[in-house]
Amino acid sequence: MRTAIEQFPDLHFYRFGRPVAVPDSPMECDLAWRFRPAADAIGTGRTTYYKDYRRFMLTRDVNTCTLVVSSVGEYHSGLGAKRNGKRKGKKGKKGKREAPVTDFVPAKTQVRLDENAANNEAAGAVAEPVFVVGEAVNDSLPVVASESDFSRGRYLIYMGGGERCKSMNHFIWGFLCALGEAQFLNRTLVMDLNVCLNARYTLSGKDEKKDFRLYFDFEHLKESASVIDQSQFWQDWGKWQKKDKLKNFYTEDIRMTPMKLRDVKDTLIMRKFGNVEPDNYWSRVCEGETEGVIKRPWHFLWKSRRLMEIVSAIASRMSWDFDSVHIVRGEKAQNTQLWPNLDRDTSPDSLLMTLNDKVGAGRYLYIATNEPDKSFFDPLKEKYKTRFLDDFKDLWDENSEWFTETKELSNGKPVEFDGYMRVAVDTEVFLRGKRHLETFNDLTRDCKDGVNTCPASS
Structure with missing residues (x-):
């Protein structure tokens, strides 16, 4: 543990697991730990922990005859300490994530730990939602235990609408409106786990049907809110609707506010949206007088932990000690009428001048950019250890854990x-x-949306 703490000064350790012996290799062991980046100040409204497990190579000190650590493996090299299998828990029920029983810290060992988190846990209190990257994901579909449970339930479903195949931000805005209304009405949201991904994001250049769980943390959603998969719901409805005389309240009028629906006793409230845009957007339900009543529960919708595992791996390969710059080029750099300075201000020569007093020489510099030709930035390599997203493509190729898990999904x-x-x-x-530098705040005088669109300075 002391070796890990000394070798990774930019990590704030929270838990260590028990060391696991490596079969047929008595001078090696695997160790897992949970941590936060020491400088993590991202305002997500949640506590985020990451998990790593590494292989430690040991040797015996010739003078003292004690074991010492000779080297530490790369990120996720200690597979023996990996917690296999899906996390067990009651389906569809809310509750805390359980901690692995192997996680411990000897009381007499002085280590640098996340004291606030440790104190909260000791007191049995959690100040904010906990997001753990690296644990096994349980995003199985929630099911209703019995006929009586289903028939006693109350449900809300949105049908149709113009959100389909729009941008993901458009979908999220409408989906959170539906989730907010279900919460306000104290009903279970019947949701379609099939998301239509807009053609702008696909290799085929066509709209494609995708699984919601590829992009969002469904485990957190089902633990935070009451939701059920649409296909499962209709199966149960078909089995028990006539037998239990379940009723359906149907409306196509977006002016039928959630406040007017609060006294509806029917088992299912079905909102049907027509074909005329923008009047058929789900988000219209949350406009007008409803806006002050329905609050979109943003804290229910987190990014997929499988995607965040890739984020963690990339950051770990740069030892969580890097600076980053976002460089917008593409069509905007070519449109000199709206962005007259952008092409010049994001050229390698200009970037070297801008970064000179902001990023120290020799540091890792992560470049997030829409520039297709990454060799354009080669001059920066003389001063920085530049990295791009595609430098880490092994994290999602056919031999990766992400590929295997999403294929199974x-x-x-x-x-x-x-x-x-x-x-x-x-x-x-x-x-x-x-340190992260944005194009339109730090690199160029141009405005994000074109000439004369910069916000007035205070």
Whole structure:
């Protein structure tokens, strides 16, 4: 443990696991730990911990005859300390994530730990939601235990609407409105786990059906809110609707506010949205007088922990000690009428001048960019250890854990690491830099949305 703490000064350790012997190798052992980056100040509204497990090579000191650590393996090299299998728990029930029983810290060992988190746990209190990257994911579908449980339940479903195949941000805005209304009405949201990914994000250039769980942490969602998969719901509804005389309240009027629906006693409230945009957007339900009543539960919707595992791996390979820069080029750099300075300000020569007094020579510099030709930035290599997202493509190729797990999630069909996933991971890695520089705030005088659109300075 002391060796880990000394070797990784930029990590704030929270828990250590029990060391695990390596079979047929008495001078090696694997050790797992949970940690936070020491400089982690990202305002996510949650406590985020990461998990790593590494192989330690031991040797015996010739003078004292004691065991000492000679070297430590790379990120996730200590497979013997990996916790295998899905985390067990009651399906569809809320509750705390359990801690692995092997995690411990000897009381007499002086280590640098996350004291606030340790104190909260000792007191049995958690100040904010805990997001753990690296633990086994349990995103199985929640099921209703029995006929009586289903028939006593109350449900809300949104049908149709213009959110389908739009940008992911458009989908999220509408989905959180539905989730907020279900919470307000104290009903279970019947949700479709099939997300239509817009063509802008796919290799095929066509809209594609994707699993919600590829992008979002469904385990956290089902523990935080009451949700059920649409296909499972309709199976149960078909079995018990006539027998138990379950009733359905149907409306196509977005002016039917959640406040008016609060006294509806029917088992199912079905909102049907028409074909005329933008009146058929789910988000319209939360506009007007409803806006002050329904609060979108953003804290229920977290990024997929499988994607965040890739983020953690990339940051770990740079020892969580790097700076980052976001460089927008592409079509904007070519449009000199709206962005007259952008091309010049994001050229390698200009970047070297701008970064000179902001990023120290020899440091890792993570570059998040839409520039397709990464060799464009080669001049920066003379001063910095530059890294791009594609430098880590082994984390999602066919030999990766991500590939295996997502293939299992999609019934054996390989999953494309699509454009939206790339943007999500690129952004999250960028935010974890010790210093992060944005194009339109730090690199250029141009405005983000073109000439004369910069916000007035205070």
